[in-house]
Amino acid sequence: MSLRAAEFSILEPTKNFNYGSQDLFSARDNQIRDLLLKVKDGTMFEQAKQFLPRDGDRVLSAFAKRAASMAVRHQDARELRAGILAAAIDQEVSSDFREGLPALALLYRAAEMIGRNPDLEFSAINDLSGGRARSLVDFLRRPPEDKSIEAMGFEEGDDKQGFRFLSNWW
8 A cells, every 4th residue: 555645735734724723623633644644664654755745844743733632632542643653754854853843742741641651652653664763763862851841832731622732932
């Protein structure tokens, strides 16, 4: 099985205006999660990077942050894994790895909150990618204080529907 380039048009920034701040559990969240969960190996990981529209990494970053909150709200490892995969692809295509660090911190904390071992979850996605998601392994090597959500400008909170990681920058 392989991915189709057309499937990745859902990640075009013009189709995702204000996506990051929308209420959780949108139809777009489900579409992105389902697309990412099709990635099963290193070849498909490379296809996903290749098919990503211009600036689609920004949409993946927003999804990764949203997926962290959704994983906690649903206590769902599938949401967590889709988010980690989104963050890994984002890290691999982004021109500045620092932009993706907040999403990695949120996903790390989300794994802890749902009773999963974040080191194992991140390593599993790196393994799935055929070792191509080295940024995940690099994140795991950071000191604990540099992996915290507080260091990335976030806190645990709630929106109208339940748990959500909240930015304390705005």
